[in-house]
Amino acid sequence: MCLRNIGSALLLGLLLGACTPTVQLAAPKEPININLNVKIEHEIYIKVDKELDNILDESSGLF
Template identity: 40%
Template structure:
């Protein structure tokens, strides 16, 4: 079995030059006009909360039941 000698550095350099010549060229240019971004965004949010009268009275009678602090009593100061 015969062994090949390693390729010469000159052949390796020529191969690299041929591969570099085949590379695509990328060209980047700034546009002539400024970039304009038109954002027509309309955001609406509506929150509706309805509480039944009996639930409202339960919250007022025992706010701790719902994790709320006790309501202040009229006429008393803390």
């Protein structure tokens, strides 16, 4: 009976030992590429007084 218990314990130990998970860390063989296709659009709104608008008029010759 004692031999049977010892045999059962050894068998159980072997079965549990075979199920241990393994973790492996390895660098990738190819570099990691990240493609960022970004389109940036912006609009600027300027509010100008009428007097200043007349000064900056195209016919004023400043620009």
